[in-house]
Amino acid sequence: MKTGLTKKQKTTNVYFNEADSIVEVCTYNTALKNRLTEYARKYPSECRMIDDDGNGCLTFGVSKGRFGFKLTAPYTEERRKAASDLAKKNTERLRRQA
Numbered sequence: 001m002k003t004g005l006t007k008k009q010k011t012t013n014v015y016f017n018e019a020d021s022i023v024e025v026c027t028y029n030t031a032l033k034n035r036l037t038e039y040a041r042k043y044p045s046e047c048r049m050i051d052d053d054g055n056g057c058l059t060f061g062v063s064k065g066r067f068g069f070k071l072t073a074p075y076t077e078e079r080r081k082a083a084s085d086l087a088k089k090n091t092e093r094l095r096r097q098a
Helices: 030-042 077-097
Strands: 012-015 022-027 047-052 058-063
Touching: 022 030, 030 047, 030 058
Parallel strands: none
Antiparallel strands: 012 022, 022 058, 047 058
16 A cells, blocks of 8 residues: 555554553554454454554554563574574475475
8 A cells, every 4th residue: 555654654653551451553564453453353352443544554452451562682692593503404404305
């Protein structure tokens, strides 16, 4: 969808406060919109679409108890190397099978 907005203008905003039981998620991100739409379809008591601005941004209301975000620590060099080695090993194995 052409919106006339730059990628930098296509933001995802999350709004919540301590008083309300709903988290508002406003996003242009297609993958996130698809995930939230599916979640709202499966669990209408926990999530619903609140607004469609017609320019590609959808706003969802999600029950605060169902919303979360996760911070992850950076990988150590040892873990990064182990993951790289495992990926290379699996790629070689798949090539031999093909």
